[in-house]
Amino acid sequence: MTSDQPSPRTAASSRTVSATGALARQGFHDPTRAQSLLDDPALTGLVGDARDDLVAALRPTADPDLALLSLVRLAESVAGDGRDPAPSQELGRSLREDPLGRDRLLHVLGASSALGDHLVSHPQDWRRAAGASRHTAEELVAVLTDAVRDLPTDRAHDALRATYRRELLAIAALDLTSDDPLMTLPDTARSLADLAAAALEAAHVVACAETDGAQGVRLAVIGMGKCGGRELNYVSDVDVIFVCEPADPAVEPGSPEEMAAMRVGTQVAGALMRACAASTAEGSLWPVDAALRPEGKNGPLVRTVASHLHYYQRWAKTWEFQALLKARHVAGDAELSARYLEAVTPLVWEASSRDHFVEDVQAMRRRVEQHVPAKEADRQLKLGPGGLRDVEFSVQLLQLVHGRLDPSLRSGTTLEALATLARGGYVGRDDAAVLDEAYRMLRSLEHRIQLYRLRRTHLMPTAEAELRRLGRSLHLDGDPATVVVKEWQRRAHEVRRLHERLFYRPLLSAVARLSASEGRLTPEAAGDRLAALGFRDPRGALRHLEALTEGISRRAAIQRTLLPVMLGWFADGADPDAGLLSFRKVSEELGTTHWYLKMLRDEGSAAQRLAHVLSSSRFASELLERTPHAVAVLGDDVGLTPRSLESLRSVMRSAAQRKDSSEDAMLAVRGVRRQELFRVAVADLVGLLPLDEVGRALTAVTAATLEIALETAVHKVEMELREPLGTRLLVVGMGRLGGGELGYASDADVMFVHEPEEGAAHDEVELQRRATAVVQELRRLTAWGGPEPAVGVDADLRPEGKNGPLVRSLESYRTYYERWALTWERQALLRARPVAGDAGLGERFVALVDPYRYPDGGLGASQLRDIRRLKARMESERLPRGADRRTHLKLGTGGLSDVEWTIQVIQLQHGHDVAGLRTTGTLPAIEAARAAGLLADDEANLLTEAWGSASHLRNAGMLWRGRPVESVSTDARDADGIARIIGRGPGEGGLHVDTYLRIARQARVVVDRRFYGHEG
Structure with missing residues (x-):
């Protein structure tokens, strides 16, 4: 071997490093251990040369490391002592040649250590996972009851558990290999509920076999909660109610024979519960919880149908009817279950008519939240804010309230009920879609968490590895541990937001209070109800109702929900007929607008406020009929907060600038003005704006309108001149x-x-002509016909009145006031305040007029006589012929003019010395006079009360009639309508007249003393 050749050990090490690196890229968290497991002889004998295919198949599982470890353990268990190779060969062929079966098995092993343990103990059950199919409820009953029949109790318990988990393997395999587990969630939950029901049926067989005398009783098991709703978790208590009757129908109620039968039935029910919950060598299934029965844990375990019915009719609490919404037969005597359900189900749908029903359900939800341990609250998928209970309680409350009249809503399954509520218009489609998706995600998270160890839990894990496995099991993209937490928190936030809006909306309480006949809106019932409510034209009102509710459209369905309640709200107003007619007009205009009916149904007190406004105010109704989209301000109190002057100017200016002509620009401005007037009127009618704020808000609307009208007029004149003004x-x-x-x-x-601007190119005559042209155009634009009351611009208080020029230069005003101003003209200046145009010029104008309205030395005797003489002449000339001086709100005894002229005389006399009197507002001036000792407390109080009462009545008269009201109305109907607006009750129209007359008389005493100088 040469020195540059690697040794065999080095080469082997390199191959190992390369292999483990590849395994890490395949998603294995511990690639070294994974490599060791892949080399295990028990596994290599199964997969042979298909090892790379196995690794690729492990990659998409929730936890490839867990799946591989469990597969090796399964392989060892299947191999046994090695004497029979057939089971191993069958498993090997499946892993190599059946990709679908292999994937199902591996996904189960990667998601559930508990089911992996089951397979190690029962290796033959791998076939049920690999060959998973969804059994029907009947097939499951057959499989489980066959497994326990004719076995001794101990063996039957073991067989029940083993068979149950074998079927659970199939459900989990289908669930975990679903392309979209959120969409298949209902199928999974239904299968789990059917499996639980089959287990209860098998447990009933076991219980009857071990109980002496069981053949003498009939026992029905009613599924409640998620089992009853066919939406069960992987691990959950199974809620039930037991119904028992003697098998012999001749047995008399209350007889010793019946009591004996009930004792046997109690034994059977107890044995059934043990068959499911007792711990054996095969573990346990789940607790059977019978606490939802009458009297809860303190009540008898079993009751007859009659006993149940008696309890529900006399003693049951609201939550017990809510629980019964999901009741269904799950095991035992089906005919007895049918009798029980037939007896109690009608009570469920009448429960919402009980006193404080909605409030009781809402209180129950709050109690559930309060009992969540603080250390768990931010991890709760089920009970905490934004959890599953928020969705379930919202859906159930809507069902119970509306299901009394709409049988289509009577489903025990949350998602089915939610879909039906959306189809019927009881919940917005967008809101229902959000809740549906969130519910599926939360339930899927709960399923996956429970599946891992087959333990009952509703808490999100915190460990990185558990979060990663959870995210991977739901096929989430990106970093699964991070994404799964974000998805959970996002859905929880959405659920909480919608829960608070749907669950606590006032409309629910109102609908719940309606009787069944009132809620159906049949022609006969509606006609009787309309007459009883005080509609003057029941037939006409009925035509409006029919127009709004006819047909099968979603719009008509929502109207059928709203109108039974809104009729009562219309009737609370002084003119229910006019209110209903206006509602029809607005609804026909906006009915296809997706947000309109949704807002009335879902948003706070919008529907109630709309009904109140339309039946109380012709002024507001006409504004809304002309600008239907203004109804959007009713959504919440923020929408009823008047816009500021700056905001109004901005919105109006933007609307005007988008138009080509000055007329179109002002139409757009007046549309904004109309909407703002409606906002202020509604806020006033529902009691959100006191009188002084109403005045400021209306002033802001007019000032902004004048500002944009001035800008528009200047622009038009400049365009005609082709140069700056x-x-x-x-x-x-x-x-x-x-x-x-x-x-x-x-x-x-x-x-x-x-x-004139500095350096102006034209003489004063030309500039005066141009300024006059602008003012004339402004007046034309504000008075130009439009679809709402025009802005009445009155310039008669200018120097020389109607005989003087429409506009003057600042210097012309200076000259006039220095030389020729009359006393009344100085008095008029007390309320002068810049409202539109050049701000700097406004400051200079105020500086100019202050010495004339707050003169040094006050009023002379002759000036005071002039003011008194002018007031007397004004009242004589301007008081309408035939008008009652006592009841005229402006010019009458103790009316607006009396109060205003009295305080203005004090301002003219003392304004130079008392800074607080230098105000343009009447009420601030009265308070300043009080503070300066110029009015006694009782005098100031009387003047304030009289001015406020007259102003309030004028406003209320305009709101009620839609046109100005100058005198206290003596017409009974008008008096009633106005009285309700100012806070009086029905039929108290005469009282407000008497009250005003008393206040005005007392104020006149102050006026006589302070304005006319009469003492005593």
Whole structure:
């Protein structure tokens, strides 16, 4: 041997290193040990020259190392003492020549050490894994009962366990070699439930054989939980209820003979439970849990049908009916099971009408979560947040609430029930798809974890090797240990989100409270219910209902779920007929929009709020009918938060800039305005906005509209001029707009100011003409006909009123106020505030007018007489003919004008010295006067209450009627509608009138004292 030639030992070592490297690439975690096992004589004798094929077949298994070790152990067990080579030869041929059988066997060995141990103890059972086929429920019963029949009890127990695991091998083999285990999960779970039922049937045979007198009783085994729902795990307690009757139908209830039969039945049931749960040389199957029976563990193990029925009718708790949802016959006397189910099943579907049913189910779910040990909570697949119970409880609650009227929902299987709920429109299709996929993943994880050692557990593992095996068993791409955790956490988050929305939505409680006749919406039942609820035109309302619910479409199905409940909510409003008509109009417009009905069904209190708004407010209804998509704001409280002024300007500006003409631009702006008005109206109607915030929100809408209208008008004039305008423009808010306290019916009182830019190329006359053209275009755009109330721009408070120029330069205002301003014009300036246009010009305008509205030295006697004389003339001239001075909200006794002029006189007199009075808002000015000692506490309180009451009534009148209301309504129907909006109950319309008159009278006393100077 030359020095450059490798020694035989070195060459062998190189080949070993190369082989182990190849095994590592094939997915073996311990390639050195794997190489040793591949060289084991027991295995090499089986596979011969097909060793590379075997390695390739091991690669996709969950744990190639485990699969290879278990295969070597199986080979050794099959070989036995070597005297009969036939079993080894058969296994070898299968491994070499039957790829499908080989893969099934190897996947079982790679996923379950427990089933590998079973095969080592029962080597002949490898054939059931390799040749796996799915047996029917009847075939499984035959296989297991045949295995135990005529055997002594001990041997029968062993035979039951061995046969059960042989059939379990076949189920696992089919499951583990499925191309998509999530899709085949229902088949796997059904087979496991059928196998458990067959084991119970075999255990019943064994129990009867060992119990004296068993032939004298009839025992039925009712499967509950996952066994009853045919969705069982690999390892689980099997929940059952036992029903027992004497075999002789002539035995009298309560007789000694019946009591004796029940004692025997109890013995049979106990023996059946031991047959499954007792530990023998072959281990045990699973515990049989009868705790779901009446009275739980404290109740008798067996009862007659009559005894069960009596208990459920009188004593059963809500959760017991929920448990019965999955009840089915699994073993024993089938006819007795049928009688039991026929007796108790109707009670299940009437349970949702019990008081606090939905709340009880929700409380039960919370209790389950609270009992999860803290150290397990973040690993729980079953009981923790986002776990299997979240899906199951959500589905079951929906079933129990809606299944009373829809028999198609009465499935005991979670995924079947979920699919039916989606088809019927009770759950959104997207939500159902997410829950379905998540449930399949969570159950598959649970299955694989339990399958490894055949132990009952619902906890995600934490060890790297276990996570890797888990991820590989589900064919996850990438790093299986990392991906499986991410997939689990993602699905758990999705489940929790949907569970909280579906499980706790208010609609469920309302549907549950409906009686069966109310929920069916048959013409007769609906007509009677409509009349009883207070619909003035039941026939007309019934036509609306029929239009919304007729047909077999998904839309009609969802409406049939919503409307029985919404009718009661419409009836809570003052005009249910108008509410239902508006709902029909909006629904017909949006019915094909996927999110609309889904939102009403799923999102918080959206449906209830919509019904309340439409039956309470013509103003809001008309806005929504013109802009149906605005209904989206009802989804949650965040959607009812008014937009800020900056946000409104941005949204309106964006909408306008996408249009080619100024008219189209303003149509887009007014669409945004309409949606925002609806948002504010709804928030007001449902009590989320106090009066001052309503005023600010409405002011922001108008200010933003004026801002974009001004920009649009400037753009149009500049396009016509083909050059920049040359002067800055400002819109000054006056009156309630300037005070930030607009109502729904308020016009926008404004003044227009312009200021030539430095170095302007045109003279003042031309710039005045241009500014006037812009203002005229702004007024045209805001007044231009559109599908909602126009913005009423009123410039009559400008200098010289209607006789003065529409717009003035800043210097012209200065000259006018210095030389000619009347007292009323100075008073009007108290509420002047820039709302749109050039910000710098706004600051200069405020600096200009402050000395005139807050004069040094206050008011002179003649000025005060002017103000008093003007107020008297205004009330005399502007109060409508025939109007009652006591009830007119603006000009009447103790009305808005009384309060506002009183506080404005105080501002004119003391504003120069008291900084707090230098505000444009009425209520802040009253508070400043109180703080400065210019109003006593009781005076300030009365003025505040009177102003707020009148403003609230004006707003409520506009909301109710859809047009301005200037006086307290004496019409009974209007009074009732307005009273409900301000928080009164039905029939209390007269009370709010009396209340307002009292407040106004008391406020007038303050006005007489502080404005007119009358003492006493």
